[in-house]
Amino acid sequence: MKVIVIGAGIIGASIAFRMAEAGAQVTLVEAHRVGSGTSSTSYAWVNACEKLTSRAYFDLNFAGVKAHRRLAGEIEGANWLHRPGVVQWKDAGAEAAGFDEGNFDKLERLKSWGYPADAITAETLARLEPDVDLSTFTETGAIHYPEDGWLDSPVYAGAIVARAQRRHELRLLTGTKVARLLVRNGKAAGVVLNDGTEIEADRVVNSAGRWSNEAVGAAEHELPLAPTVGLIAYTASSDTSLRHALRTPLVNCRPDGAGRILLRANDIDKTLAFDTPATPDNPAAQELLSRMIRLMPSLTGLHVEAVRTAIRPIPKDGLSAIGPHPALDNYYVTVTHSGVTLGAFIGEAVRDELLHGRSVPELAEFRPARFF
Ligand SMILES: Cc1cc2nc3c(=O)[nH]c(=O)nc-3n(C[C@H](O)[C@H](O)[C@H](O)COP(=O)(O)OP(=O)(O)OC[C@H]3O[C@@H](n4cnc5c(N)ncnc54)[C@H](O)[C@@H]3O)c2cc1C
Known part of the structure; x- marks a missing residue:
């Protein structure tokens, strides 16, 4: 063929x-x-835990998660799938989807559908991510996805x-x-x-x-199609100890190699026009940076090195x-x-x-x- x-x-x-x-x-x-x-x-978070609008949509995405793991296992030297785990607290998306404010329904549903997910305490988060200011953490309903990660x-x-x-x-x-x-x-x-x-x-x-x-x-x-725009800010290289992806009410962030941190936030994306300039001085990028510093004050002084915008292909x-x-x-x-x-x-x-x-x-x- x-x-x-x-x-x-x-x-x-x-x-x-x-x-x-x-x-x-x-x-x-x-x-x-x-x-x-x-x-x-x-x-690039490879996940099904945010795809709970229906069982069919969850199953499709969970099949996606498993297929990536299978393919990375098939090819010697595969270096694109990073799985240090993801931590999430106070998930506005889950609330919008009708889960209780504490995320407990969501955790129970994920577990019953076989998705690796555990409740996480402030004490455990402090051990996993010592740079996070725990006053920004909401323990109620926080979830650790120990097998999740992202893809290059x-x-x-x-x-x-x-x-x-x-x-x-x-x-x-x-x-x-x-x-x-x-x-x-x-x-x-x-x-x-x-x-x-x-x-x-x-x-x-x-x-x-x-x-x-x-x-x-x-x-x-x-x-x-109903495309939407997204903005990602990349910090300069730093001495950060960040290892996991963090999905927080302030900002979503994760390591992006050589001490760089990749930043984005849904509420900020919603304010963007399709022709938003992708420059480090963009106010949206500066807002992401200041939220990251509230989350991890030890990163004060770090700057945004690059900004990219992209349009999501969405039916x-x-x-x-x-x-x-x-x-x-x-x-x-x-x-x-x-x-x-x-x-x-x-x-x-x-x-x-x-x-x-x-x-x-x-x-x-x-x-x-x-x-x-
Ligand atoms: C800010 C942001 C955050 C996201 N976060 C996540 C996430 O955490 N997890 C997740 O799973 N997804 C996430 N997504 C969505 C995900 O990135 C996209 O769904 C995915 O990259 C789309 O891949 P694609 O192959 O369909 O499209 P693309 O990567 O855009 O590939 C399409 C290709 O077609 C080429 N092309 C276009 N027109 C033509 C033509 N006429 N002839 C030949 N070639 C052409 C283009 O050059 C391009 O290379 C996010 C997206 C954004 C913007």
Whole structure:
């Protein structure tokens, strides 16, 4: 089977890798560099504990968590999945989803669904993260996810694409944009590149994330999207002892290598415009920094070295849209938030559906067909 995958973000890279490994002839077309889209600007927490809106959505994300662990275990020298654990306290998202203020329902539900999670006391947090000012900590309902962590998405995408190029039939075209789908007899038959070159294939998978609709060329093949903007600030290198990811009411932060700390906050993201300047003096970035210093006063004097903004690819109803496009045969779409968590699983699932003709049950409630 000849397959074209549009976009080499975490999702496109995962699909191209698994399809090529299973024997497909894959052409992966990427407008810029592998892993340079939204996947390069992400908090990248690989988790299902924040996906409790339904059992089906939790199961899909938990499958994502497990697939990453499986893939990292398969490849010798895998260096992209970091799992020191995550600590969370006073989770506004959980309250919005109807859990009690103390998070106790959430903890019980996670445990009953088999997700590793424990209550955590101030004493334990002080041992795990000595720099945290405990006056900012709310012990009631605080949760420690001992097996959670985050992913270096561009490193992951680069490693699996390179592996598939070395070992399997994966052709990578970078710096090359898909202008539109090639449609013949009412079926997707390939893609047309910006320079007019046509590439034919038996199946086309659109993994262009927030740009998915720009690569199709016909309104009836577009998917309704509701993208949101996110801002991440990166501190300068420091002598921090921070090891875990911390999800706190002030700020979410985690190590980002060489003593740098990556910062973001949902409430700040909600105030941003799509053209927010990504500069260290941006007031949103400075607010993230001052919240981090309230959380860990020993970091006073540290500065923001870089800021990035990104647009999250999100289908209109906020849920994943992964599956065949109902209006065009041989055309498969993968647009989703939490793509970092889901990437490795989507790679396996699309392989199983397109190459082996197996319908993957975890995707049943998340088909693009619901929009048409
Ligand atoms: C601030 C922030 C925090 C986040 N935190 C988390 C988190 O904690 N956990 C989590 O799981 N997820 C998180 N996400 C979401 C996650 O990062 C995204 O869902 C994921 O990166 C999307 O991956 P993708 O492969 O679909 O898209 P992308 O990474 O954007 O890849 C799409 C690729 O397609 C290419 N492309 C576009 N148009 C074309 C074209 N016409 N032709 C060829 N190539 C094209 C682009 O160059 C790009 O490389 C966060 C996102 C943001 C912004």
